[in-house]
Amino acid sequence: MSADLHAIQNLLARFANSFDLKDWDALSACLASSIHTDYSDLRGTAPEQMSNQRYAELRRIALQDLQTHHLSGNTEIELVGDTGRAKVSTVIFRKNAEGQTLHTHCLYQFGLSKSSGQWLINSIVQKVFWSDGQTTIHAGIVK
Template sequence: MQALDPLDHIAINDVLCRFFLAFDERDWSGMDTCLAHEVFIDYSSSGREQASTMSGAEFVQRRRDAVDTLAKNHSFSNLLLSNELEGVRGRCNYLILRFDRDFKGEGEDFYHSCGAYEFRFGKAEGLWKITSITQRALRSWGNRNLHGGTRKADGQHTKA
């Protein structure tokens, strides 16, 4: 394993900051600039999407189609990056705070999650891009009905 250049570390950290902020601000074009043309996605640990490879544009469209009224705040910490033969590998912890701005139901008006992400990064046209995202959900709490990603089409809940 080779040491990662400090400037590459800063650039990859910047990609992750922009990626997570794009969720919070619903900046779909900004999110697209963070992703490679093809991206491996695995959200299966939270009971959501099974592992698959899709275009970056399809990933963004799926996030865009997940219409909700949640105010979100994504944060990450403990970023570790390593330079490997397949590219740069990253791991970080995450905390996602979600609050329903228009909540009128019963129960809590939030649904929060924490865990870890594993990423892969590669360069495209001289810029670092996310090529793989694996979520390792640790725990979620609050009103799971607020989060569209935890509901199946028939109204049954997936695990969280």
């Protein structure tokens, strides 16, 4: 069990770091082949099911012109066999080339599954507590 918890903590860190490093292949590798996403709090879009490649491509398009820094903590992980759930409190700092910023304080709720000995994210729900700054700098916000 502790090996699984350690693997999941590393998975969640790789997920967050891949955004900041703009490593879209690493991001995609954190995800199951098909994932449920719900970013309705931030983006105003409906929840949807998509491929891991599509998810990574949408993030690349939305964030390519921004510097980001995802800081996470207060991680809670619950496991039942080869499935799990994790809650991760996160602050996402974003800045464009002109110095405009958008910072979002949120809670990620992840669904997890273990396949062939590897933990992957199969569901991502982002609950926004609040955002500060210019929402217009983020191409992924359609509200």
